[in-house]
Amino acid sequence: xxxxxxxxxxxxxxxxxxxxxxxxxxxxxxxxxxxxxxxxxxxxxxxxxxxxxxxxxxxxxxxxxxxxxxxxxxxxxxxxxxxxxxxxxxxxxxxxxxxxxxxxxxxxxxxxxxxxxxxxxxxxxxxxxxxxxxxxxxxxxxxxxxxxxxxxxxxxxxxxxxxxxxxxxxxxxx
Numbered sequence: 001x002x003x004x005x006x007x008x009x010x011x012x013x014x015x016x017x018x019x020x021x022x023x024x025x026x027x028x029x030x031x032x033x034x035x036x037x038x039x040x041x042x043x044x045x046x047x048x049x050x051x052x053x054x055x056x057x058x059x060x061x062x063x064x065x066x067x068x069x070x071x072x073x074x075x076x077x078x079x080x081x082x083x084x085x086x087x088x089x090x091x092x093x094x095x096x097x098x099x100x101x102x103x104x105x106x107x108x109x110x111x112x113x114x115x116x117x118x119x120x121x122x123x124x125x126x127x128x129x130x131x132x133x134x135x136x137x138x139x140x141x142x143x144x145x146x147x148x149x150x151x152x153x154x155x156x157x158x159x160x161x162x163x164x165x166x167x168x169x170x171x172x173x174x
Contacts, residue, residue: 035088035091036081036086036087036088036090036091037078037081037082037091039088039091039092039095040074040077040078040081040091040094040095041074041078043095043101044070044073044074044077044095044101044104045067045070045071045074047066047070047105047108047109047111047112048063048066048067048070048071048108051063051065051066051067051108051111051112052067061115062112062115065111065112065114065115066108066111066112066115067111068111069107069108069110069111069114070104070105070107070108070111072107073103073104073105073106073107073108074104074107076103077094077100077103077104080094081094141153
């Protein structure tokens with residue numbers, strides 16, 4: 001039986017250096033092959049870069065929200081570049097066009113708006129739905145009390161009070 005030599009573990013700094021090397025290599029290749037497109041992507045997606053730098057959440061939801069809407073704002077100008085003058089002068093013409101940059105950055109601003117407003121909207125919606133459900137259950141409870149009598153409701157209340165007391169005793173015992 002032969003022993004296999006385990007590969008030596010790479011340190012975190014070696015991993016970062018390797019990743020940086022790949023980023024530089026791919027970036028250089030992209031600039032050579034698609035330079036004008038990279039110019040528009042760089043200047044147009046700056047808000048996404050900012051969102052990536054400041055987003056500390058686990059799922060990077062701000063980065064994805066802002067980035068996707070920012071890309072939606074940049075994409076028409078990339079298509080305009082590809083269909084028209086696909087050169088560095090054409091790309092610089094688009095990046096110096098104030099309307100084009102306003103569209104790109106407004107799309108990212110809309111992404112920030114969605115990122116900031118949607119969680120509170122959703123929580124309000126869920127709270128309203130829960131309140132509606134409670135009101136519906138209370139109505140059903142009233143119908144059951146009318147049908148079965150108030151003695152059943154008293155038994156349920158007595159059982160609930162007993163359960164609360166036992167929970168209180170258990171919490172004090174711990």
